[in-house]
Every structure is written in structure tokens, then in C-alpha cells.
Amino acid sequence: MIYTETKEYRLNGENQELPGFDQKYSNIVDYILKITEEIWEQRAIWVIYDTYAKDLVVHAGGLDIQGVEEVVKSTLLTLSSFPDRKMLGEAVIWSEECGDAFYSSHRILSHATNTGKTAYGTATGRKVEFRTIADCVIKSNEIIEEWLVRDNLHLIEQLGFDPFEEAKKDNRYEDTNPLEIAPSKLGDLDPESPAHLIQQLFQRVYSDRMISDIGEFYHAAAVVHGIRNKNYHVSDFERHLCDILSCFTKEKVILERITVNKKNGGHELAARWVLKAQHEKDGFFGTPSGKQIILRGINHYIVKDSRIIEEWMLFDGYDVLCQINNERS
Known part of the structure; x- marks a missing residue:
């Protein structure tokens, strides 16, 4: 799918019609940036329940994760490991779909200190920097599907662990089969685009x-x-x-x-x-x-x-x- 937008929106910027959204969000970029700050920097975990659908699907690597409770669990674990995490929103690339749904691709650069236990071991006290991009489908104030990519290889190396050795201990794929991947639906595009x-x-x-x-x-x-x-x-x-x-x-x-x-x-x-x-x-x-x-x-x-x-x-x-x-x- 190809979606092109010519309108530029910003945090606290020009109002955009957002059917079913909370009125405190002025546009879709404002929505993404504000809920990210509320959840991760203000530690307002309850915002996840307001802005993520109960049965959403998160595509992460070769796995699909189901349900808002998994999002809450992952968020709490990350905040426990990196309680001072600060997130720089580098870009939100967006589009409107079908008149009542929106798509966003949010690039974030995070800075944090590891003062809590992680999946790789006890706290190291090391400062880390890592990039994340989250693609989301949003409808009526809720994220209903998400594709999440984070540079965990870089994160693990900065913590002082060997990612090859850590992967040998990780069991997330032991009882799974590879996902089926749908063919591309992009079709032929305008050569000038x-x-x-x-x-x-x-x-x-x-x-x-x-x-x-x-x-x-x-x-x-x-x-x-x-x-x-x-x-x-x-x-x-x-x-x-x-x-x-x-x-x-x-x-x-x-x-x-x-x-x-x-x-x-x-x-x-x-x-x-x-x-x-x-x-x-x-x-x-x-x-x-x-x-x-x-x-x-x-x-x-x-x-x-x-x-x-x-x-x-x-x-x-x-x-x-x-x-x-x-x-x-």
C-alpha cells in the first residue's frame, strides 16, 4: 500500500478531524507524541488502556503478540530496568486511511541508565542509547495493530553482554513455527513518485x-x-x-x-x-x-x-x- 500526505502536523499544532478521538489531541502526530510522553516519561501506565485496543496485535520480529495486557507487561518491565528512560521523538510519518483510521511510523531515540534487572542479568549501571520505530494503525483513539522494531542488538552490547551467547539462552522461539508472510500489494507505482x-x-x-x-x-x-x-x-x-x-x-x-x-x-x-x-x-x-x-x-x-x-x-x-x-x- 502507498499513502501520501501533503499536510504537515506537529505537537500542539493545527487541528485535524480525528473521529472518536479524545479532544485533547489536536492531530494524529500530536496524539502519537503525547501518548508516548504520558506512558514512558510521565509513567502514566493507565494511558495504555485508553489508547491500545484490548485485542490488538503487535508484530515483533518473527512473533505476533496479542492483547493490551502484554503491552502493559512489557512497558512495566522496561521501566523497571531503565527508570530514567528519556525518549527523543525524531519523526512521525503519518497517513489517513478510509476516513476514520490513521497510520503512523514513529522513530524514537532513547537514552537511559540500566539500574534494574533485565532479561540478560542484574543491573549494570551503564548508560545506553538505542533507536526504536513503531508503526501503528489507530482508530477511534485506540491503536489496533502495531509493528515494533528496536535495536536490541545494540542495547545488549552496550549493557556489556554478548548477544550471541544471550541468544543461546533465549527460548522465545522453542515452541513456535515461522510466520507466513503475505505477498506485497504495492503494485506498479508512478515512476516520478x-x-x-x-x-x-x-x-x-x-x-x-x-x-x-x-x-x-x-x-x-x-x-x-x-x-x-x-x-x-x-x-x-x-x-x-x-x-x-x-x-x-x-x-x-x-x-x-x-x-x-x-x-x-x-x-x-x-x-x-x-x-x-x-x-x-x-x-x-x-x-x-x-x-x-x-x-x-x-x-x-x-x-x-x-x-x-x-x-x-x-x-x-x-x-x-x-x-x-x-x-x-
């Missing part, structure tokens, strides 16, 4: 592995912000992407959605994607396991003059390690 640029990037570089063509999609001075707080120029990013994709065979890359916002003389885009493949070669994820994996990602782009000038590429590398070590063959 920024969404077409991203669609072609995924087709030629991610799917067809024509990685040497990557320079056709980026400005020469473009910067890509990758996981583990690493920044790349185009030639370095080409090598990094090759290192990731070379781990896999029989891969199927599905570009699920592109959201486009017109902004500052260019366009800001969110692209949600999923890779389903076999881990059969050396590379970014270590020794080949032969396991089937699902890698979910959300990328944000700034496009000007028909080229990408800045990108944020986010996926949960630790979740893939957990699948490699614990998923049933």
Missing part, C-alpha cells in the same frame, strides 16, 4: 541483489544511520548491506507498505519490510545454522531531487540470533 524510488531500491538491491546499483538511489553525500549507532556513506553502506544479505539464501523480501509525507521541499518516507530466508552462509549473523528466519525492518528516508539524502535503517538483529539458536527446524 518518491515511493517508486524506494520500491525500485528494494526490488533491485534487496531482492535482486544488484548491490552495485545502490549509488543510483542515493545522493553522493547521503548518510545512512544503521543499527548499533553506525553511520555509513554510500560505499560503506553497500558493503554493510552485502554483509547482511550474504548470510541468506532462498530469501523473499516483501515491501509491505510505503508512507509518504511531503516536507521541507522534499519527501519523508517510511517503508516497512520483511525478509524471509534460510541462514546458510557466513556473515553478519555468524556461523550458518540452516534455520529459516524472519527479519522485520522499518526504514525512514528523506528524499530530495529524486534521490535519498538520509536514511534510518532499523531491524532487530538480536531477534534473528534468537531464531537461529532456538527456532525449531
Whole structure:
């Protein structure tokens, strides 16, 4: 699906028609930023019950999590581990759907100190920084579906733990089967649209592995912000992407959605994607396991003059390690 919006909304900004929403939210961007601050910085956990549907589905890595109580549980555990967490809302890329529903892709940079126990061990006292992107479908003041991607690989490394060793102890995939992934519904796009640029990037570089063509999609001075707080120029990013994709065979890359916002003389885009493949070669994820994996990602782009000038590429590398070590063959 492709959704394009030309209206720019901000926190406490211009009013937008929001059917069924609480009147304290002036627009959909305001809604996302305010509930994030209320829940995470003001510790108003009750807001989750007001703004998340009871039976919502959260897609996280290769798992689907059901129900608002799981959201509450996860939030409380995170706040217990990182009680001083501060969240910088870097971008909210949004769209309106069917007149009464909305879609948002919210990129967040968090700073926190680990003063409580985590799933990896006792408190380390270390300061950490990690990025998250949450894509949400919202209707009548409630999030009814969410795709959540967090750089847990970087988080675990900053805490001083070895993510490869931690993944061997994680049992989240022991009793699960790989999810089925629906085919892309994007169809053919206007060749002049920024969404077409991203669609072609995924087709030629991610799917067809024509990685040497990557320079056709980026400005020469473009910067890509990758996981583990690493920044790349185009030639370095080409090598990094090759290192990731070379781990896999029989891969199927599905570009699920592109959201486009017109902004500052260019366009800001969110692209949600999923890779389903076999881990059969050396590379970014270590020794080949032969396991089937699902890698979910959300990328944000700034496009000007028909080229990408800045990108944020986010996926949960630790979740893939957990699948490699614990998923049933």
C-alpha cells in the first residue's frame, strides 16, 4: 500500500478531524507524541488502556503478540530496568486511511541508565542509547495493530553482554513455527513518485541483489544511520548491506507498505519490510545454522531531487540470533 500526505502536523499544532478521538489531541502526530510522553516519561501506565485496543496485535520480529495486557507487561518491565528512560521523538510519518483510521511510523531515540534487572542479568549501571520505530494503525483513539522494531542488538552490547551467547539462552522461539508472510500489494507505482524510488531500491538491491546499483538511489553525500549507532556513506553502506544479505539464501523480501509525507521541499518516507530466508552462509549473523528466519525492518528516508539524502535503517538483529539458536527446524 502507498499513502501520501501533503499536510504537515506537529505537537500542539493545527487541528485535524480525528473521529472518536479524545479532544485533547489536536492531530494524529500530536496524539502519537503525547501518548508516548504520558506512558514512558510521565509513567502514566493507565494511558495504555485508553489508547491500545484490548485485542490488538503487535508484530515483533518473527512473533505476533496479542492483547493490551502484554503491552502493559512489557512497558512495566522496561521501566523497571531503565527508570530514567528519556525518549527523543525524531519523526512521525503519518497517513489517513478510509476516513476514520490513521497510520503512523514513529522513530524514537532513547537514552537511559540500566539500574534494574533485565532479561540478560542484574543491573549494570551503564548508560545506553538505542533507536526504536513503531508503526501503528489507530482508530477511534485506540491503536489496533502495531509493528515494533528496536535495536536490541545494540542495547545488549552496550549493557556489556554478548548477544550471541544471550541468544543461546533465549527460548522465545522453542515452541513456535515461522510466520507466513503475505505477498506485497504495492503494485506498479508512478515512476516520478518518491515511493517508486524506494520500491525500485528494494526490488533491485534487496531482492535482486544488484548491490552495485545502490549509488543510483542515493545522493553522493547521503548518510545512512544503521543499527548499533553506525553511520555509513554510500560505499560503506553497500558493503554493510552485502554483509547482511550474504548470510541468506532462498530469501523473499516483501515491501509491505510505503508512507509518504511531503516536507521541507522534499519527501519523508517510511517503508516497512520483511525478509524471509534460510541462514546458510557466513556473515553478519555468524556461523550458518540452516534455520529459516524472519527479519522485520522499518526504514525512514528523506528524499530530495529524486534521490535519498538520509536514511534510518532499523531491524532487530538480536531477534534473528534468537531464531537461529532456538527456532525449531
